[in-house]
Amino acid sequence: MTVRVMGVDPGLTRCGLAVVDVEPNRRATLVAVGVVGTPADQSLDKRLLKIAESVDIWLDAHAPAVLAVERVFSQLNVSTVMGTAQASGVVIVAAARRGIPVALHTPTEVKAAVTGNGQSDKTAVTKMVTKILRLSTAPTPADAADALALAITHAWRTGASSPAQLQSGSTGLTAAQRLWAEAEAKARRRR
Template identity: 55%
Template sequence: MASFRVLGIDPGLTRCGVGIVDVTASRAATLVEVTVVRTPSGMALEQRLLLVGDEIERLLDLHRPDAVAIERVFAQHNVRTVMGVAQISGVALHLAAKRGLPVGLHTPSEVKAAITGYGAADKKQVGTMVARVLGLAEVPKPADAADALAIAICHAWRRGAPVAAATGTLTPAQAAWLAAERSAGTSAADRRLTP
């Protein structure tokens, strides 16, 4: 059965989770690779961005995904954290665009709803479900790794949601994801998505 490969990114300047999964039309997901790229806070900003960008680029070239999925953070009290997330997201968007890859941006509540069926799930619940979906003996650690995989799985599953909705075969997780998307006021017109 053909699979769809997604590289998911949980963007962060200190720790950036990157996870690659293969997902079939039946929603079966397989882990390809997961890593967390770390940069020291004392390093110059441009060097930190280069280090994370080089690793994302290496993984894009090695695994040749069909799409890239990035967590969209739209509200955060810590401005420094928001800036780091935005900067890493920009690097990832640039690298995906350079390769002509479609990009999906997903809010944390969309990802949680897709993976757990509950848009307010905690990190432990997300990690547990990621391990279950991928058939892993342990939850990927640190949480940035599990989050990156959750983002990739969410994107692949979301891609199949319109077909499932049209045929009336939504799973509980897909139904929860669509509800979370509607409540967040997002739509396909709001962002570039995989067709």
């Protein structure tokens, strides 16, 4: 069964939003991608409200089965991390209000899932997302590509599109699925 996953890369200045449909054979198709931005000179409440309203619109318009959000760490980027965490809280509640399950994935998990290497840079992630979704042009800005990568990662890592098949290990996997599973296992060992 095809599963619709929404990915959000939270941030106050730029919040990446993406929706993809993922088939049981892992084939992922772009449904929507975008960025909601708020100016730094606006008050915090207005900025967070803009993000909340945008996520509300996206959730209602696309009705995803699950929302994947980047897990925020306090170690990274001290100057912006509080705003990022506040934005992520707002995004998570928007899904929770609708009974949509929320999954958190670390940047390393996302890079590993889409490129096979948890240490990849943003260019590599964008390139693989473009390829995976069979897009003619790369999604921009990086926040949009990250949101797409998050959605793909969630579907692939959890086997959301085919739980029974993917959770049973390599049994019943196609050759392509086996290659992905191996790449993921390799990436996991590397972390």
